Amino acid sequence: MPHLDVHVLEGDLAGRETALIQKLTDAVVTVYGEWARSITVVRLIGVPPNRWGIGGTPARAPSPSVTFGIREAAFNRPDADEIVARLVSGVTDAVVGVLGERVRAGLTVELVGTPAGRTGVGGAVVTA
Template identity: 80%
Template sequence: MPHLDVHVLENDLAGRETELIKKLTDAVATVYGDWARSIAVVRLIGIPPNRWGIGGEPAQAPAPGVTFGIKEVAFGRPDADDLVARLVSGVTDALVDVFGERVRSGVTVELVGTPAGRSGVGGVVDPR
């Protein structure tokens, strides 16, 4: 199940939540297939101004950052390099569609793999 946690300045996020959720879900479905649309989880985390720092100073206009949680087994696929490239590109493009080209060069997308048996839903460990 793909999980995307998006950190963005609250002021930039306000009023764009629905569009951003849709675009990020579309990006996931484009890479994995339409079956993934219904299980893609997007969590938007708005950060108040002056609570995001870069280089020891409050950031003036930081680009969004995304932590993208996926099953670790995906990194062992024969097409893993292509999968990673398409996910990073698609998520970045979705953020640019919503926030504008100014964010592209600073967008970070971190793919984090969860090993089999190290996650659960509803109080039950998922063995996959």
């Protein structure tokens, strides 16, 4: 399951939640195919002003940060470099499409691979 956690200033997020969820899901579907739509999870985490620091001080207007959790096996495929590039590009374009061009330069997308057998759902370990 693709999981996207997006940290963004509350003021930038307010009123744009549905659009951002839709655009991020569409970005995942563009890379993986329509089958991934129903299993893509997007969590939007609004951060209040003065609770996001950079360089030891509160940041004035930080760009969003996206953590994209995927199966570690995706990084071992022959086309892994292409998949990573398409996911980073697509997620970036989705966020910029909703929040505006000003966030592009600092927006981070981190792909985090989870090894098989290291996730649980409903109290059971998922091995596939």
